[in-house]
Amino acid sequence: MLKSFKKTSIFSIAFIILIFLFSLPANGAEKSMRAVDVFDELARQSGNQTAYARLITDNNEAWYARWHMISSAQRTIDVTYFIIKDDVFGKSMLGLLLRKAREGVKIRLMMDARGSGELTKIFAGIDYLQELLETPGVEIKVYNPMSVSLRRIFGDIRNIVLSNHDKILLIDGELAMTGGRNISQIYFADPRDCEKVYRDADVFMKGKAVAGRMKQAFDEEFNSHQAFKVKRELFGNIVPRAEELEIARRAMLAHISGMDLSAYSASTNLHAKEFARTLSKYKHMRSYQSYRPMSGLHPYPVVVLDKHSRRGTRNDITPGIAALLKTAVKEVIIQNFCIILSPEALSDLKAATDRGIALTILTNSPKSAENVLSQAFFLEDWKMILSTLTGSRLFAYDDDRQLHSKIFVFDGELSIVGSYNMDYLSEQINSEIAVVIKSKEFAKRASLRILDDINKYSVEYKIVKGSNGKITANFGPESHTDAKKIGLLKKLKALGFLKPLF
Missing domain, CATH: 3.30.870.10 (Endonuclease Chain A)
Structure with missing residues (x-):
């Protein structure tokens, strides 16, 4: 247990040192520090792992x-x-x-x-x-x-x-x-x-x-x-329940392997009938036998970032993302389930856009999201986010399906994939896990996936700043979402005091 604690402490201290260094005035060698250099240092601290x-x-x-x-x-x-x-x-x-x-x-x-x-x-x-x-x-x-x-x-x-x-x-x-x-x-x-x-x-x-x-x-x-x-x-x-679980296993394997489920449909076992009925809906989930997960894989440098819940001590993810934002040199692309920014997260993003970093964010809209409270908070904040993050672009899913992925891409070379959302829950309350992969090839695929979602399924939110400094919506949630749902979200904005729980 002590050995594990020491490993945890050393890794966390590495993050603290990095954040401290990056908070200093940029001059000399510090000025040229890049996000990829942050990764290299974290990789060194964790043993230069590849996968x-x-x-x-x-x-x-x-x-x-x-x-x-x-x-x-x-x-x-x-x-x-x-x-x-x-x-x-x-x-x-x-x-x-x-x-x-x-x-x-x-x-x-x-x-x-x-x-x-x-x-x-x-x-x-x-x-x-x-x-x-x-x-x-x-x-x-x-x-x-x-x-x-x-x-x-x-x-x-x-x-x-x-x-x-x-x-x-x-x-x-x-x-x-x-x-x-x-x-x-x-x-x-x-x-x-x-x-x-x-x-x-x-x-x-x-x-x-x-x-x-x-x-x-x-x-x-x-x-x-x-x-x-x-x-x-x-x-x-x-x-x-053992028989039911075994029937579920056998029915699933048969279905994804392209086999016929008529024996399950004709069975006197009610569970078998129900599983066959349900699985028959998934007509495109039939090619497991030809699946080869290792085909075409390449080894990449990888760093694992972990975060305990608020009752634990470890948090590699939040300061890790902050360090990468501080040292990005060209662009940051974020695809995330929800955007409910704490003051600290907003400050980290603002530091990037103030340096001229091209920031692109894709998240859910009130039309696609199921969680009405999180969208009520987003409805309240989206104009402020665009106003604060100068030059950033904010896209929202314009589809009945919900966006659930959590991907960050830095400078076309570093990718983060994991469970971490851009909200208070992930930042301050829940346990989370993520991996950082250093690869231009991997980052390109992640970026192209996000850009494809933007082009096919999303709309861009835009604001207008008046001569008096007032910010108004040029195109926002109300422009493409059912008026009844927007009305509900406006009422729920009164529960803004609950934002730290989302």
């Missing part, structure tokens, strides 16, 4: 990659998600984990109580977890269960929303994945098959050193005082 890496933006591929990773496990599986739904994706993944556990693979599973409420409820969803616990070598924990967060709310109201927002999948100490996706239909279905699916991004990696850093991030949250162990019930489940 084969792939950016995954396609929903079907994202599911294939997870299925492949878990199926290939021989020794260990570590997995944590903010949301694991009890739909066919969540149940089939649990079924696959159960199968691997019975093969002797050691499994550690953690899910957040707020995000995965359906599977963490006593006498309901917890039954599915109990089936895994019947097998030796399985540990399951729930992060910040409601019974705990309610007791702690009187100390700080933020404890009620405190979550493990990490998305980590680790296999055999070598394969790793993180990004924005949780486990649910909306993250993996093809938009041609399901209208309301999300637009998201993950990074798949192969490399023992990087997987080791990801494991450290996983361990620190899994072993924290916020994670509570799900205990095996003395008499087992009253309603057995």
Whole structure:
């Protein structure tokens, strides 16, 4: 434990030193410091790790990659998600984990109580977890269960929303994945098959050193005082769930492999019928057998950035992004689920645009987003953001689908992919995970994906400054969003005092 703490402290101190150096007046060598130099120093501090890496933006591929990773496990599986739904994706993944556990693979599973409420409820969803616990070598924990967060709310109201927002999948100490996706239909279905699916991004990696850093991030949250162990019930489940999970696994594998599901449809088992009915909607999710995750991969320098929840001590991500903003020399491109900027985040972005850095931001609009409170705050702030960040461009998703990816690209060479949103929750409350990849090729693909989203699915918000200094909207949320929804958001702006919880 002490060794882990020392590693954490050394890495955090490296960030503090960097931020201190970059806050000094620029002269001489300091003036030429670039974002890539910041990366190189962080890479040196963490052991100059490299990994084969792939950016995954396609929903079907994202599911294939997870299925492949878990199926290939021989020794260990570590997995944590903010949301694991009890739909066919969540149940089939649990079924696959159960199968691997019975093969002797050691499994550690953690899910957040707020995000995965359906599977963490006593006498309901917890039954599915109990089936895994019947097998030796399985540990399951729930992060910040409601019974705990309610007791702690009187100390700080933020404890009620405190979550493990990490998305980590680790296999055999070598394969790793993180990004924005949780486990649910909306993250993996093809938009041609399901209208309301999300637009998201993950990074798949192969490399023992990087997987080791990801494991450290996983361990620190899994072993924290916020994670509570799900205990095996003395008499087992009253309603057995193992068969249901196994049917979900077999039906999912058959479907994504292009096999016929008529046997499931004709079955007398109600679960089999329901899984067949649901899976039949995903007509474009049928090519798993030809999926080759390692094809065309290249090794890149990688730095893993971790952040504990507000009750922990580590935060590599927030100061890391600040340092890269301070030292970018040309452009910064951000694609993010939501933009609810703290004064500190706004100041970091302003420092970049004041130096002439070309800043492009793509986020959700009230039309695409589901969270009305976060959009109420965005409706209040967007004109101020454009006014403050001189020369920046702000684009909003003009689509019924929700944008959920969290990508940052600096100077066409550094890319950040992870779970970190540009809001108070990620910055100050939740645990988060991200990786920084140094590669012009990788950055180009990330940038092109964002620019494609801008060109095909987005609108640009613009303001006009009058001679009296008054700022008005040239084109904004009200220009392309249903008037009824805008009316609701304007009423909700009265709840602005809740912004630090979003």
